[in-house]
Amino acid sequence: MKTFQELGIEAPILKAIEELGYQTPMPVQEQVIPHLLREDTDLIALAQTGTGKTAAFGLPLLQRIVINDLYPQALILAPTRELCLQIADDLADYSKYLDNLRITPVYGGASIEVQIRSLRKGTHIVVATPGRLIDLVKRHCVSLEKISTVIMDEADEMLNMGFLDSINEILSFIPEERKMLLFSATMPSGVEQIARNYMHNPQEIVVGSRNEGAENIRHVYYMVSAKDKYLALKRIADFCPNIYGIIFCRTRRETQEIADALIADGYNADALHGDLSQAQRDIVMQKFRLRNLQLLVATDVAARGLDVTDLTHVINYGLPDDIETYTHRSGRTGRAGKSGISVSIVHSREKGKIRAIEKIIGKKFEREHIPSGQQICEKQLFNWVDRIEKVEINESEIEPLLPPIFRRLSWLDEQDLIRRFVSLEFNRLLEYYRDAPDIDLPDEAPRERKEKEKTKKNEGAKREKGSCVAERGFARLFVNQGRASGCFPANLIELINSNVPGRINIGRIDLFADYSLIDVEEKAAQKVIAALKHADFFGNRVYAEIANPDKKYGIDKKNRWEKAKNKSARTAAYDRHKDRSSRKEAKQNGYNYEIFSKKTTPRKRRK
Numbered sequence: 001m002k003t004f005q006e007l008g009i010e011a012p013i014l015k016a017i018e019e020l021g022y023q024t025p026m027p028v029q030e031q032v033i034p035h036l037l038r039e040d041t042d043l044i045a046l047a048q049t050g051t052g053k054t055a056a057f058g059l060p061l062l063q064r065i066v067i068n069d070l071y072p073q074a075l076i077l078a079p080t081r082e083l084c085l086q087i088a089d090d091l092a093d094y095s096k097y098l099d100n101l102r103i104t105p106v107y108g109g110a111s112i113e114v115q116i117r118s119l120r121k122g123t124h125i126v127v128a129t130p131g132r133l134i135d136l137v138k139r140h141c142v143s144l145e146k147i148s149t150v151i152m153d154e155a156d157e158m159l160n161m162g163f164l165d166s167i168n169e170i171l172s173f174i175p176e177e178r179k180m181l182l183f184s185a186t187m188p189s190g191v192e193q194i195a196r197n198y199m200h201n202p203q204e205i206v207v208g209s210r211n212e213g214a215e216n217i218r219h220v221y222y223m224v225s226a227k228d229k230y231l232a233l234k235r236i237a238d239f240c241p242n243i244y245g246i247i248f249c250r251t252r253r254e255t256q257e258i259a260d261a262l263i264a265d266g267y268n269a270d271a272l273h274g275d276l277s278q279a280q281r282d283i284v285m286q287k288f289r290l291r292n293l294q295l296l297v298a299t300d301v302a303a304r305g306l307d308v309t310d311l312t313h314v315i316n317y318g319l320p321d322d323i324e325t326y327t328h329r330s331g332r333t334g335r336a337g338k339s340g341i342s343v344s345i346v347h348s349r350e351k352g353k354i355r356a357i358e359k360i361i362g363k364k365f366e367r368e369h370i371p372s373g374q375q376i377c378e379k380q381l382f383n384w385v386d387r388i389e390k391v392e393i394n395e396s397e398i399e400p401l402l403p404p405i406f407r408r409l410s411w412l413d414e415q416d417l418i419r420r421f422v423s424l425e426f427n428r429l430l431e432y433y434r435d436a437p438d439i440d441l442p443d444e445a446p447r448e449r450k451e452k453e454k455t456k457k458n459e460g461a462k463r464e465k466g467s468c469v470a471e472r473g474f475a476r477l478f479v480n481q482g483r484a485s486g487c488f489p490a491n492l493i494e495l496i497n498s499n500v501p502g503r504i505n506i507g508r509i510d511l512f513a514d515y516s517l518i519d520v521e522e523k524a525a526q527k528v529i530a531a532l533k534h535a536d537f538f539g540n541r542v543y544a545e546i547a548n549p550d551k552k553y554g555i556d557k558k559n560r561w562e563k564a565k566n567k568s569a570r571t572a573a574y575d576r577h578k579d580r581s582s583r584k585e586a587k588q589n590g591y592n593y594e595i596f597s598k599k600t601t602p603r604k605r606r607k
Contacts, residue, residue: 022055028207031207042179044202044204045181061074062098065125070122074147075133075174081129088104106132115136120141130158130170137173144173151181186327186328217340217342218339221366222344234262236370241384242383244311245311255297264502268295269293270296270297271297288308311332314332316345319344348441373433380426470507475520478545478553485537506518
């Protein structure tokens with residue numbers, strides 16, 4: 001394996017990267033750096049996230065900049081502001097000993113006036129997000145007419161985010177005689193289209209295989225019911241006491257909800273998504289880099305540019321729709337040659353997606369089972385013991401405090417002391433997992449699966465709509481609001497969420513004209529009943545109770561129709577009887593029946 005010096009890196013840059021801890025080049029650097037230093041042809045480099053691509057294009061780029069020419073000579077495009085800042089910071093570190101070299105990052109979410117002032121002072125390298133760069137070009141604040149090198153980092157993600165039109169517009173401002181470098185983790189059709197349209201006979205360097213997953217990442221999945229995904233996430237986190245990872249969610253709303261739930265349950269977690277301001281995002285990322293957070297819950301876009309080399313886990317709270325996104329997610333761990341684990345929490349309908357990902361990345365997923373409460377407690381306990389064994393004792397600082405402590409605890413023998421320390425540390429955890437249910441969905445043989453489906457079908461037939469029988473782990477509640485009062489499933493869920501503190505799992509809802517039957521988790525049933533006791537639904541007082549199979553609730557549609565039909569029949573019979581009685585009575589009393597039947601004042605017929 002060659003050294004950076006043997007690749008052609010000059011002394012000032014070499015000194016800077018040695019101070020950063022760079023010793024030997026990574027595979028992508030070993031192939032890309034000599035090409036960029038000696039060749040002027042276009043280049044496509046495919047390598048996984050975290051394999052050193054920034055240094056691969058950054059080191060030769062810095063070396064080829066003419067510092068005396070103070071105008072933009074190179075343009076680096078990045079999909080997100082986080083990645084834009086990360087690249088600019090890395091280049092600043094590499095060019096520490098290159099006097100007067102200027103690098104300017106421009107991105108949305110920051111003051112454009114500050115960026116304009118920086119550009120007007122002159123710069124050699126512009127690192128930009130597409131939207132902000134177009135804005136600056138149209139304001140005539142930056143000229144791209146002398147750009148000789150264009151680098152697109154994370155090109156596949158730029159296309160996923162819909163930047164194709166912006167890229168076309170930016171490249172129209174740049175001279176045709178340019179060197180173009182395209183770096184990506186995957187090679188979707190959109191990236192190939194850019195290569196065909198804007199690159200001239202590009203050389204392709206592939207580290208590994210196209211779209212292949214990194215070698216040092218384990219891919220595992222847990223299978224649970226959709227309603228148990230959050231419980232599974234907590235158990236995975238508890239089973240790995242030293243976890244330091246990113247939890248990927250599909251939407252901003254889900255990201256914030258999961259982060260809030262983890263924080264409420266006592267985990268060191270926070271959210272990172274597009275609804276946060278730039279200042280808030282910077283604070284969260286800084287806390288995560290300093291390990292003040294163990295878990296970062298993020299969307300795919302927000303996590304771009306988060307360069308953390310020692311993540312232990314990446315957790316997919318839900319599998320992404322496209323396989324390229326999964327490749328990017330898993331590439332957040334196992335960086336810089338370290339190992340990592342990519343975890344996916346899936347339900348049974350997503351097994352086909354797992355198989356599709358396996359074919360593309362060339363790796364086999366390992367099926368893991370959700371750890372039981374006992375396994376989690378054992379893992380946490382032994383991790384705690386391991387920390388006690390390795391703790392450093394500061395004798396001089398604690399010596400004055402020890403004699404009174406020894407006297408106070410002298411009546412306890414060694415075993416009693418250990419028992420008390422363990423109980424003090426783990427009583428809450430032991431209590432929480434004491435009766436924890438098994439939420440793992442077992443793999444089933446086809447024959448067993450058919451038998452289970454048949455049983456489930458039979459049970460479903462018995463538990464028809466309106467049944468007071470709840471699903472396993474749930475309690476069936478009667479609520480005195482139905483369609484007649486304008487109450488629908490979304491209203492019921494909102495009614496519970498707004499009146500019951502904490503997170504309540506809700507199951508099946510059966511809605512009727514005068515009432516509703518709803519499943520809530522069994523342990524929270526009485527709490528829900530008590531909370532709804534004084535609730536109000538648009539002026540109607542709400543009442544709830546455990547549904548009683550022997551009790552007739554409300555009037556369902558069939559009974560309502562039968563009663564209406566019976567009432568109609570009785571009314572018709574009464575009217576016929578009245579009609580006959582009226583004729584007879586009118587005749588006997590000498591009244592004109594025709595006049596009587598018109599409900600006018602009857603008059604006596606003259607004889």
